[in-house]
Amino acid sequence: MYWNQKYECMPREELRQLQLERLKVTVERAFYNVPHYRRAFQELGLEPGDIKSLEDLQKLPFTTKQDLRDNYPYGMFAVPMSEVVRIHSSSGTTGKPTVVGYTRRDIDTWAELMARALVCGGATRNDIIQNAYGYGLFTGGLGIHYGAERIGASVIPISGGNTKRQVMIMKDYCSTMLTCTPSYALHIAEVMEEMGVKKEELKLKYGVFGAEPWSDNMRREIERKLGISAVDIYGLSEVIGPGVAIECQEKNGLHIFEDHFIPEVIDPDTGRVLPPGQVGELVLTSLTKEALPVIRYRTRDITALLEGDCPCGRTHVRMARITGRTDDMLIIRGVNVFPSQIESVLLEMGGTEPHYLLIVDRQGSLDTLEVQVEVSEGLFSDEVRRLEELEGRIRQELESVLGISVKVTLVEPKTIERSEGKAKRVLDKRKI
Amino acid sequence: MKIKQISVFLENKSGRLAAVTRLLAAHQINIRALSIADTSDFGILRLIVNDPEKAYRALKEGGFTVSLTEVIGVEMPDKPGGLSRVLTCLEEAGINIEYLYAFIGKGDNGAMVIFRVEELDRAIEVLNQAGINVLDGNKIYTM
Numbered sequence: 001m002y003w004n005q006k007y008e009c010m011p012r013e014e015l016r017q018l019q020l021e022r023l024k025v026t027v028e029r030a031f032y033n034v035p036h037y038r039r040a041f042q043e044l045g046l047e048p049g050d051i052k053s054l055e056d057l058q059k060l061p062f063t064t065k066q067d068l069r070d071n072y073p074y075g076m077f078a079v080p081m082s083e084v085v086r087i088h089s090s091s092g093t094t095g096k097p098t099v100v101g102y103t104r105r106d107i108d109t110w111a112e113l114m115a116r117a118l119v120c121g122g123a124t125r126n127d128i129i130q131n132a133y134g135y136g137l138f139t140g141g142l143g144i145h146y147g148a149e150r151i152g153a154s155v156i157p158i159s160g161g162n163t164k165r166q167v168m169i170m171k172d173y174c175s176t177m178l179t180c181t182p183s184y185a186l187h188i189a190e191v192m193e194e195m196g197v198k199k200e201e202l203k204l205k206y207g208v209f210g211a212e213p214w215s216d217n218m219r220r221e222i223e224r225k226l227g228i229s230a231v232d233i234y235g236l237s238e239v240i241g242p243g244v245a246i247e248c249q250e251k252n253g254l255h256i257f258e259d260h261f262i263p264e265v266i267d268p269d270t271g272r273v274l275p276p277g278q279v280g281e282l283v284l285t286s287l288t289k290e291a292l293p294v295i296r297y298r299t300r301d302i303t304a305l306l307e308g309d310c311p312c313g314r315t316h317v318r319m320a321r322i323t324g325r326t327d328d329m330l331i332i333r334g335v336n337v338f339p340s341q342i343e344s345v346l347l348e349m350g351g352t353e354p355h356y357l358l359i360v361d362r363q364g365s366l367d368t369l370e371v372q373v374e375v376s377e378g379l380f381s382d383e384v385r386r387l388e389e390l391e392g393r394i395r396q397e398l399e400s401v402l403g404i405s406v407k408v409t410l411v412e413p414k415t416i417e418r419s420e421g422k423a424k425r426v427l428d429k430r431k432i
Numbered sequence: 433m434k435i436k437q438i439s440v441f442l443e444n445k446s447g448r449l450a451a452v453t454r455l456l457a458a459h460q461i462n463i464r465a466l467s468i469a470d471t472s473d474f475g476i477l478r479l480i481v482n483d484p485e486k487a488y489r490a491l492k493e494g495g496f497t498v499s500l501t502e503v504i505g506v507e508m509p510d511k512p513g514g515l516s517r518v519l520t521c522l523e524e525a526g527i528n529i530e531y532l533y534a535f536i537g538k539g540d541n542g543a544m545v546i547f548r549v550e551e552l553d554r555a556i557e558v559l560n561q562a563g564i565n566v567l568d569g570n571k572i573y574t575m
Contacts, residue, residue, distance in 0.1 A: 375441050375474075380497045382439030382476055382548075383530055384469045409473050412443050414495050 003119040003151065004112065007259045008314045015315060018259055020054050022287035027051050027060070030293045033078035036071055037063075037295065057262060057285060058273055062296045065098060068238060073099040079291050088237050089137045100139075100237050101291040107146065109288050113243035113257050114147020120246045120255070121231045122206035123177050125152035130170055132180035132188070133211070135159045139241030140211055144179045147243065153177075160184060163191040174203040182214040182222060182230075189225035199227035208233050210242060213322045213340045217347030219251075232321055236301075239284050239294055245319060253306045253318030260288050263319065264296070265305050268326045276307045281326055282319065300326040302338070330360055330426065332367045335404050339425045342371060345397045349390075357416045362430040370407045371398060374416055433556045434502040435546070435569040436484035440477040441497040444470060452477060452496065459490040464572060465546055467533035478533070480505075480546060482573045503548045504556060505535065505572050507565040510542035518545070518564055525558040527551055 002008050010018070028048045030037040040061040041047060050056060068076055077084065079101075086102040102110065123129060129148045133140030141159055148155035156173060158166060160180065166188055169175065178185060185207060192199070204226055210233035222230050234254050235242035244261055245254035256263045261284050265274045268281040282299045286292075302325065306318040324338030331337070339358060346356055355374040360367060373394060381387055387410060395408045417424055442448045449468070456463065465480040481487045484500060491498040508514040522529065528550045535544035544567065549555045559566050 375497050377497055377499065380439075380441050380499055382437075382478060382499055382501045384471060384476060387441075387474065387476070388471065410441070410443075411474075412441060412448075412495075413497050415443070 001119055001124075002314070003116040008116060008255075008257075008316065010259065010315055012315055015258055016054060019262055019287060022259075023054065023057065023262065023285065024048070024051055026285070026287055026289070026293045027295065029078050029290070030295055034076055034293075036067060036076060054262070057264070057296070060285075060296050062271065062283065062298050063294055064298050065238065065300070068098040069096045072096055074101070077101050077291055078293050079103055084291050086142075088139045088142075088241065090237055098238060103290040106240070106289055106291050109260065110143060110240050110243060111146040111150040113240065113260060114143055115150040116147075116257065117233055117243050117246035118144070118147050118151060118153070118177070118179075118208060120248045121177065121208040121233070122229060122249065123148070123151060123153050123208075127153045127176045127206070128156065128174055128203075129153050129177045129179060130156045130158055130166070130173070130175035132158055132160050132166055132178065132184060133242075139235070139237045140181075143235070143241040143243055144208070163188055164195065167192050167195055167197055170204060171197060171201055176203050177206040177208065178204060178226070178228070179208045181211045182209040182218055183212060185209055185222050185226065185230070186218070189222065193225075199225065202227070204228050207231070208246075210234055213324055213328075213338075215321070215340055215344045215347060217344055221347065234301075234319075234322065236299055238292075238297055239286060239299070240289065244284065248310065248312040248314060250310055250312050252310070253320055255310065255312075255314050255316040255318050258316045261286055263305060263317065265303065265319075266298075268298075268300075274304075276305045279304045279320075279323070282322075302326060302329075328426070330358070330428065332360055332369050332402075333404050335402065337369070337402055337404070341401055342398060343425075345401055346373060346394065349394055349397065355413075355416050356425065358426045360426070360428045360430055367430065368407065369402075369404060370409060372409045372411045372416060374413045375410045376413060433504065433566050433568060434552060435480060435505050435567070435572055437501045437503045437546070437548070438479040438481060438484055438487050438491065439499050439501050440479070440491060442468075442475045442477055444473055444475055448475075449477065452491070455490060455494045456481070456487060459486060461487045461490065464575060465533065465535045467531070467546075469531065478531075478546075480535075480572060484573070501548065502552055503546050504552060504559075505544055505546050505567040505569075506559060507544050507567055508542055514543060515545060517562075518559065521558060521562045521564060522547075522549065522555060525554065527555050527558065 031048045083103045084101040085104050088100050090098045131144045135141030207228045207230040219230050231247040233242050233246045235244040245256040247254050264283040265280040274280045282301045282303050284297050286294045301322045303319045303322050323340050329336050357372045359370040391408045398406045462482040467478050469476045530548040532547045556566050
């Protein structure tokens with residue numbers, strides 16, 4: 001099932017031609033309308049006419065979140081404010097927020113991409129979509145909302161939070177698709193269990209989850225607990241919001257909508273473009289954005305582009321699930337550690353709810369890593385020996401995956417802070 | 433002949449045991465026997481109570497990780513050699529003991545000990561054959 005078969009299944013040669021035409025327009029738009037881009041191009045002695053092929057993209061300078069912050073709030077916009085119909089913004093928890101704008105056509109493009117994404121996730125016009133992404137400055141809520149309306153589905157704009165009400169509405173309003181962060185989906189499943197609501201009482205069939213890294217194991221857990229088919233959606237406000245890439249029902253990588261974005265994967269340290277299959281930082285160039293074109297935007301998300309055709313028929317390249325962020329990456333005793341690696345191990349152990357907290361500390365000059373794991377009923381044994389064996393197994397598995405020593409501590413359920421949105425999984429106590 | 437024991441996972445930090453007992457008190461549950469097995473990080477609280485099902489539900493709803501385990505309660509003369517005779521009997525039958533702990537009250541004829549063994553049914557059989565009194569669960573809950 002496709003939303004827009006012509007573009008989603010476009011032959012590669014035709015797609016590349018379209019990309020080149022659109023890239024040239026984007027580069028011109030950026031150069032002539034955004035002082036930052038003009039300056040950055042000129043520093044490298046470049047002008048729009050130098051872009052003659054898709055390979056020439058690699059000559060262009062990267063754009064970073066810092067560039068957006070330096071031009072706060074509207075300095076990166078390529079249209080006058082009279083053309084801007086919507087403004088979204090990041091939360092700014094890690095510094096000055098970044099502000100993004102949309103023209104009427106940008107909103108239309110975004111709705112088109114989200115319509116494609118939701119159809120990939122299984123939605124049709126007959127579905128009832130419970131949208132538990134936050135509405136507001138965050139792009140998740142409204143992004144999904146417009147896509148859902150575009151395909152003609154019935155959207156319940158419930159936003160995040162008030163989990164008991166989420167469960168009640170899901171049951172009573174017969175929601176068939178749930179959209180939220182994966183950690184919130186698990187939280188809903190947990191609250192459902194507490195309320196004694198069984199998945200058989202729901203009409204839920206599909207889930208589209210994103211906005212934070214998650215693993216295949218977590219997918220299986222969500223699918224089992226909610227009785228649904230779940231896909232991963234990817235996006236970021238700086239580029240457009242959700243709807244940059246989505247898994248199809250093959251669940252083997254996320255198709256990046258290449259008629260609107262050009263993906264590259266680079267070595268985050270050297271900036272060198274990596275060949276397909278190699279893991280590095282995702283870099284995106286927008287091809288159709290009017291208000292805020294981005295050129296070689298460094299997403300800080302870690303992934304790899306996957307080669308090979310997808311059985312679903314879409315010709316757009318796939319990327320692997322995001323396995324972390326360059327800035328989530330913890331460097332512990334010189335080793336790169338991603339929280340997602342730990343999550344993956346815990347889920348492989350079987351029975352473990354993915355509730356864990358990484359505590360990084362420094363004793364003397366040595367970094368220490370403690371992993372707190374909540375003991376669910378499935379893991380619990382009333383014999384000390386068995387629980388110590390469990391601790392030992394988790395420790396060994398983590399140490400073999402991470403290559404550093406780890407202390408594993410079993411903790412009581414519900415002692416690790418839950419969030420309604422993105423999960424807090426790292427506590428770095430090191431004072432460096 | 434089996435007794436239902438409540439086991440609760442507790443972190444090794446202050447106030448956790450108090451929290452369990454407060455919760456049980458609020459539900460009018462009386463503790464008959466208890467023991468704690470602990471490591472540096474966590475402990476397992478084992479309880480024999482007057483109403484195991486009710487205690488299990490209350491603790492689960494209270495957010496604790498809890499399980500029901502079957503154990504046996506053995507009555508023995510409260511004099512030197514009383515426990516030794518029971519242990520010898522199990523040893524000769526090749527039955528391993530996971531853990532044991534003493535009962536708080538006293539039985540009709542003397543001391544009582546709670547046993548968790550690998551082969552519960554066979555242990556009951558062996559002890560009965562040796563003329564050792566294995567107590568009925570209901571008797572213990574209502575004692």
